[in-house]
Amino acid sequence: MTNFKIISKMIAGVGFSFHMSACLNEDIERGICDIPITYSGFIKPLIETKCAIPGCHVAGGSAPGDFTIYGNVNARATAIKTRTADGSMPKVGSITPEEIEKIACWVESGALNN
Amino acid sequence: MPRGILPFLLFSLVSSAIAQEDLLKSLSDSQENEKEFLFQTFKGTRVVNGQSVEAKGKGELEFIIGHRFGRINSGPRDFFGWDDAYIRFGLEYGVTSKLGVSLGRSSDKKMYDGYLRYQVVRQSKGGGSPFTITALTGMGIETRVEDWPFKSKLFYSSQALVARKFSSKLALQLSTVYVHANRTDQWREANNQLAVGLAGRFKFTKSVAVNAEYFHRTKEADPPPITSVPVIPYNNSIGIGIDIETGGHVFQLIFSNTQGMTERAFINQTEGDFFEGDIHFGFNITRTFQLAKGK
Numbered sequence: 503m504t505n506f507k508i509i510s511k512m513i514a515g516v517g518f519s520f521h522m523s524a525c526l527n528e529d530i531e532r533g534i535c536d537i538p539i540t541y542s543g544f545i546k547p548l549i550e551t552k553c554a555i556p557g558c559h560v561a562g563g564s565a566p567g568d569f570t571i572y573g574n575v576n577a578r579a580t581a582i583k584t585r586t587a588d589g590s591m592p593k594v595g596s597i598t599p600e601e602i603e604k605i606a607c608w609v610e611s612g613a614l615n616n
Numbered sequence: 617m618p619r620g621i622l623p624f625l626l627f628s629l630v631s632s633a634i635a636q637e638d639l640l641k642s643l644s645d646s647q648e649n650e651k652e653f654l655f656q657t658f659k660g661t662r663v664v665n666g667q668s669v670e671a672k673g674k675g676e677l678e679f680i681i682g683h684r685f686g687r688i689n690s691g692p693r694d695f696f697g698w699d700d701a702y703i704r705f706g707l708e709y710g711v712t713s714k715l716g717v718s719l720g721r722s723s724d725k726k727m728y729d730g731y732l733r734y735q736v737v738r739q740s741k742g743g744g745s746p747f748t749i750t751a752l753t754g755m756g757i758e759t760r761v762e763d764w765p766f767k768s769k770l771f772y773s774s775q776a777l778v779a780r781k782f783s784s785k786l787a788l789q790l791s792t793v794y795v796h797a798n799r800t801d802q803w804r805e806a807n808n809q810l811a812v813g814l815a816g817r818f819k820f821t822k823s824v825a826v827n828a829e830y831f832h833r834t835k836e837a838d839p840p841p842i843t844s845v846p847v848i849p850y851n852n853s854i855g856i857g858i859d860i861e862t863g864g865h866v867f868q869l870i871f872s873n874t875q876g877m878t879e880r881a882f883i884n885q886t887e888g889d890f891f892e893g894d895i896h897f898g899f900n901i902t903r904t905f906q907l908a909k910g911k
Contacts, residue, residue, distance in 0.1 A: 524767050527807040528799040537845060 534600065535607040540616045541572065545608050548601060549575060552592045553582075572615050579613035651740040657748055657781040658789070660866050660902050661708060661716075661733075663815040664829045664855030665874060665882040666791060669750040669779040671735040672710030675908030680706045682722075684875045684898035687888060697896060704877040708733070709907070718754075722877055729756035729878045731773070739781060750777045756878055764799065771797040773879035779815075789815040793831065795883050803847045806835045811852075811883045817859075827857040827868075831883055853882045854890040857900075868900040 539545065549569050553559045559569035567574040575582065585591035586602045608614075658668035661678060672678050686700030694700055706720035706729075716733040731754025739748040752775040759769060772795070779789035791813035800807050815829035831853045840847055855872035873888035874881065875896045888894025 524770055524798070525772075525796060526767055526798040528768055529802040530799060537841065 534603045539604045539608040576613050579609045583609040651742045651744040653738050653740045654781050657779050657787045659859045663827050664857040669748040669777045672716050674710050674713045676710040677905045677907045678708040679903050681901045682877045684896050688895050689893040724876050725758040725760040727758050748779050768799040771880045785819045787817045802838050803840045804837050805884050806837050810834045823861040825859040829855050851886045853886045866902040870898040871895050
């Protein structure tokens with residue numbers, strides 16, 4: 503019975519060690535598109551700082567479309583996704599890969615005025 | 617509750633109970649002659665999905681095959697759940713009449729599981745305990761997502777079960793189950809979950825009994841940061857079983873809103889709403905072999 507007691511304590515000890523040493527509280531990895539990208543919360547502020555700047559996508563600017571108006575952004579949504587993804591836009595300044603991915607998520611989910 | 621404190625308490629309970637077995641045995645040997653232990657509070661080691669207070673006898677090996685089909689209300693295309701079955705094979709060995717060790721493999725998330733069972737005290741007549749109390753502690757690994765780190769695949773469970781056989785027909789059990797999963801979809805499943813379970817058995821004939829169980833989770837998952845994200849919450853687990861004893865086998869026919877057969881699956885990840893008809897049919901088939909000389 504002595505051996506049994508030792509073995510039992512070893513089993514309990516190993517299990518306890520696993521419990522204490524290997525406890526994590528992780529969340530699953532999520533894609534950028536798992537959280538909906540909204541026009542008002544993300545796209546509009548981004549466009550106003552990157553695209554609808556003086557001389558570019560504004561009324562009287564050299565670039566086509568006044569992007570201060572949602573309807574114009576929606577009409578060119580697919581082009582916005584393509585041109586930001588291939589790096590040809592914006593011509594002034596830069597945007598991050600995460601911002602490019604969020605634009606794509608918003609366009610693919612319907613380019614809604616949400 | 618600090619992380620891991622409940623597993624610590626239960627491990628302490630199991631290990632200290634084991635360590636004191638000799639002492640308790642010597643103290644109680646003289647009294648046991650006058651006690652009459654009650655057998656078969658439940659017919660098997662499972663009530664429906666959850667564990668029962670029953671322990672295997674010394675040297676006994678239990679082989680349990682569990683099947684859970686898809687939802688009955690999934691329609692004729694899946695033949696009412698037939699095409700979407702999970703299976704679990706499990707072995708539990710009675711090291712002593714109180715201590716059991718088990719290993720299992722489930723097709724649900726390609727899961728391996730193992731646990732230790734310790735029957736702390738058994739209900740008896742003649743001045744003994746009015747309850748049977750059993751503690752279990754276990755761990756498992758989900759291997760479905762291959763590129764997760766090893767630690768992220770692990771989960772643990774600790775349980776304390778208290779049951780009383782009120783008559784030859786009626787038995788009730790109260791369960792507390794703690795489940796820790798290292799990685800979860802935190803919008804749907806809390807990493808640390810404490811559930812309280814109530815189970816019962818009513819024996820209709822010598823070989824047929826009906827079991828029922830319910831587990832209530834005490835913690836809700838954290839909602840996503842944006843409320844418009846559609847999240848389908850998990851439900852509390854409900855199960856009804858019919859035990860049929862045929863010779864050396866025990867068949868348990870099961871109707872439940874959960875499809876999993878490990879604690880993490882049926883406590884934390886029950887998809888179906890029982891009262892919406894999301895019911896899975898299934899069964900457990902149990903066979904016990906006597907491998908070593910019993911006590």
